[in-house]
Amino acid sequence: MSFELDTRLRQLRNELDDHSRVARHLGLGFERPIKSLGDGYPENAIALVGKITERILKQLWRHYNVPGDPGGKSLNELIKGAQPHIRSGAVLDALRDIQRLRNRSTHDGYEVADEDGLTAVRRLLDVLAWFSSTGSGILSGDIPKLAPDVAAKAEFLAGLYVTLGFKPVKRFELSRNTVYQLSFRERGLRSEYVELLLSKNVDDVVQVLNTTGGQLLQTKLPNS
Known part of the structure; x- marks a missing residue:
């Protein structure tokens, strides 16, 4: 080998x-x-x-x-x-x-x-x-935690970014109504990241942004 x-x-x-x-x-x-x-x-x-x-x-x-x-x-x-x-x-x-x-x-x-x-x-x-x-539990047997409408939108966006050549890196279900997704792709020498915070609860979003100073989950990604 x-x-x-x-x-x-x-x-x-x-x-x-x-x-x-x-x-x-x-x-x-x-x-x-x-x-x-x-x-x-x-x-x-x-x-x-x-x-x-x-x-x-x-x-x-x-x-x-x-x-x-x-x-x-x-x-x-x-x-x-x-x-x-x-x-x-x-x-x-x-x-x-x-x-x-x-x-x-x-x-x-x-x-x-x-x-x-x-x-x-x-x-x-x-x-x-x-x-x-x-976040599908179909293959893992996990019990769904997200509200069905939030899960459906998160699934659509995940599929969209996979189609655009991004690879999923992290996913956190912050509550029943809020999910965070991080995707990544390489274009030559350039690295591109997409962070999404999807929620139907304004209070959840405000809490995350206040806690992280507007940097979502503080993944320390390059800001360029």
């Missing part, structure tokens, strides 16, 4: 660890694709990412009572059935990328490279990060 590949695998493993609650709730092993890549089997890593993605989508089907039994559905069918409940074009693109990678890796004569396996894991992380950024 090259030093570069080992470094990238360690980074992906650390990011997957952030979603350990999802892994435990769904009975999944997020470390298995990383191990397959480290052992030199990117095709196995892609297959494992595909199985993890199927399990996630089946959970969505059951949560939203999508008509039909998800047990015997193909990945393509699972994506189509879950599509109305995923309010992010970027996440749907990530799911389709996983599907394409798995289809290509199973074709005879197609050489599967480490980069293909790394891409599959990265696209899985994009999916997991979006669910995390929306």
